[in-house]
Amino acid sequence: PHRPPAPVVVDRVFFEPISAPEDVERVLSDLLVETMDQLDQTGLGGRAFEAGFYRVDGETRRIVVRTGRPTRDAPATLRLFRERMAALATPLDPGFGFDQMRMSVPWTQALAPTQQGLERETPGEEAFSRLVDRLTARLGPEAVLRFEPFASHIPERAARLVPAAARHGDETWPDLDPDDPPLRPLQMFDPPQPVETLAEVPDGYPLKFRWRRVLHEVTRAEGPERISGEWWRAPNQRTRDYYRVEDRDGRRFWLFRQGVYGETPEPRWFIHGLFA
Known part of the structure; x- marks a missing residue:
């Protein structure tokens, strides 16, 4: 199939084919250093790096690593290639040797000169990004997932799982005041679990409810938070009234009534869900 040209491509052609693992890694390291220099000149960082290995018998093998943030860090990217190559189901076989190796960067993003590379020992997002990249290289992109905000006010649809390294933009979650109580529980059930209500207040929260054969007496409640159904996705969705309730033992639950009286x-x- 047709492959669009990558923004950055660096080649090495050998007069004598190479096959020793240490020679292959040395060339891979040199290719990455030159690749990062080219990226630096253009103000870009790589999000995907593809190494091409061309055997003398005409066979070609391509290995791709991806990063969660744009980078120009050659040592860190080389370590990702080591992780990826160690996890290959079919090991890299040089046969009678490679007579050409290539490094290309099919996915780039802007990266300011002041931004730090992946190998700087900094807390927070940089360290987490390094961990995600290594796990992705070792286990594969479909095995390392993250939640991404999704345009829906239905709680179970407000986030979706995507490959952790496939961040395309600056998706952010809403900022909350740390002193405010959580609006959503840390543990949510999918699908929501039915409960039996007792002594229910009309258009209000239940004074008692039974869940998993255990009766809970409500002592405190907040709500309702009304969430209407998304008729454009499913016309039969009913309105929900959500309540944050606490029982006599201090356990906090997120209950909702599906449907409105009348x-x-x-x-x-x-x-x-359950609040911590």
Whole structure:
């Protein structure tokens, strides 16, 4: 298939084919250093690096590593290639030797000169990005996932799992005041679990509810938070009224009533999550 040209491509052609692992890694390191120099001149960082290995018998092997943030850090990227090559189901076989190696960067993003590379020992996002990159190189992109915000106000649809290294933009979660109580529980059930309500206040929260055969007596409650169904996705979705409730033992639950009195013959109650 047609492959669009990468913004940066660096080649090495050998008069004598190479096959020793240490020679292959040395050339790979040299290619990465030259690649990063070219990226630096253009103000770019790489998000995907592809190493091409061309055997004298005409066979070609390509190995790709991806990073969660743009980088020009050659030593860190070389370590990702080591991780990826060690995890290959079919090891890299030089046969009678490689007569050419190539490093290309099919995915780039802007990277300011002042931004630090992946190998700087800094806390926070840099360290986490290094960890994600190494796990992705070792286990594969579909095995290392992260949550990404999604445009939906239905709680179970407000985030989706995507490969951790596939960040395309600056998706951010809403900023919350650390002193405010959490709006959503850390543990959510998918799907929400039905509960039996007792002594229910009309259009309010239940005074008692039974969940997993255990009766809980509500002592405190906040709400309702009304969430309407997304009719453009599913026309039969019902309105939900959410409550944050606490029982006598201090356990906190996120309950909702599906359906509104007067609109639904028999509204049903569910538990959607547990607060810490």
